[in-house]
Amino acid sequence: MPSFPAMFSLYVFLSSLFASLVLATPLPSRAQDTWLRGPRLNSLWASYCHYLPYSAAFHCPRDEDGQSPTVYTPLGPAYGVVTGPCVNRFVVKYASAQRWQPSTLAAAWQLPAGSTDVNALPPMCPQPGVPDSAFSEDCLAMVLYVPTSLTIQSSVPTLVWIHGGSFMVGSASGAGLDGSALADATNSIVAVIQYRLGALGFIAPNGQTNLGLKDVVNALQFLNKIVPSFGGDASKITVAGQSSGANLIRALLAVPSAQSLFQSAILESDPMVCGGLVYVLDTAHPHVGLWISFQLGPTTPPELFRFHIALPSV
Numbered sequence: 001m002p003s004f005p006a007m008f009s010l011y012v013f014l015s016s017l018f019a020s021l022v023l024a025t026p027l028p029s030r031a032q033d034t035w036l037r038g039p040r041l042n043s044l045w046a047s048y049c050h051y052l053p054y055s056a057a058f059h060c061p062r063d064e065d066g067q068s069p070t071v072y073t074p075l076g077p078a079y080g081v082v083t084g085p086c087v088n089r090f091v092v093k094y095a096s097a098q099r100w101q102p103s104t105l106a107a108a109w110q111l112p113a114g115s116t117d118v119n120a121l122p123p124m125c126p127q128p129g130v131p132d133s134a135f136s137e138d139c140l141a142m143v144l145y146v147p148t149s150l151t152i153q154s155s156v157p158t159l160v161w162i163h164g165g166s167f168m169v170g171s172a173s174g175a176g177l178d179g180s181a182l183a184d185a186t187n188s189i190v191a192v193i194q195y196r197l198g199a200l201g202f203i204a205p206n207g208q209t210n211l212g213l214k215d216v217v218n219a220l221q222f223l224n225k226i227v228p229s230f231g232g233d234a235s236k237i238t239v240a241g242q243s244s245g246a247n248l249i250r251a252l253l254a255v256p257s258a259q260s261l262f263q264s265a266i267l268e269s270d271p272m273v274c275g276g277l278v279y280v281l282d283t284a285h286p287h288v289g290l291w292i293s294f295q296l297g298p299t300t301p302p303e304l305f306r307f308h309i310a311l312p313s314v
Helices: 004-022 038-051 053-059 180-186 198-202 211-230 244-252
Strands: 070-073 076-079 087-093 141-147 156-162 189-193 232-242 264-268 278-282 289-294 303-307
Touching (some): 070 211, 076 211, 141 180, 189 211, 244 264
Parallel strands (some): 156 232
Antiparallel strands (some): 070 076
16 A cells, blocks of 8 residues: 555645646736636636645645735636735625616626726715716625635635615725724635615616615625635625615525525614614515605605515525
8 A cells, every 4th residue: 555655745746737737827917817818727727726725725826926816716816905914805796787687696707897907996886975986887796805814725704794875875895894804803704795776776667676685695606606715614604784784684584595605694783673664564465575664754754665575586
């Protein structure tokens, strides 16, 4: 029977040979195209890094020049920026959507809104009170904050933050939502996501329902696919949110397709239990939904609009 040193030497030789075949060209710089080697080679490289973890420590570098962290994922190379001495930030488009249509998962790693600047945060989803240049309908993005100490074998937890804003405003770049300090302090990955707001996300005129909620489900599906490449464990994902973000998490807890996508949930200032809104079950509609009643002013009657949430079909 071969000795352990002989087996280990053979393992190193074969893995090095495999790596040399994949690395026919130098590692791409941040300025090079994400698909420099083509989808097939990117997929092959990601599989190599995933299934040969010990060799990955030698052949799957995360930061080739100290300024442009690169992580190889099943969807292609992820280029990021250093946001502090111990954390890298990666921005990615997790899904695409036509107006008032369900979103579809991204098939390749890319930046939102056609951006080529890995330093830029994603544009907000359309909302009132901000300049037109600050938002885009191509806004289904997430921002990942990843400790530099992680390796592909780390298997650390991930916290997903779902912002509040009354389903009308908010973004992943809002005040206080930089996850660098939290990622560093907890040695975990922090993901901050965006979803469609207002009429574009929740009151479509064509009968589509729960578009914003479906965006969140897609964000979680995307995260499950790529987080192991960053050193995260897909079975250790916690969703957390405040106000309308907490309300979306309440919906996620009732969505069958989301049950396997996260382990734990944190709801902060959930309107359902704060008494700020009056909820009336809409039993007349073929889908289970909710009415939200709100007061426009001291002398105006309550106005109602339909707000479908937590449909089993999501």
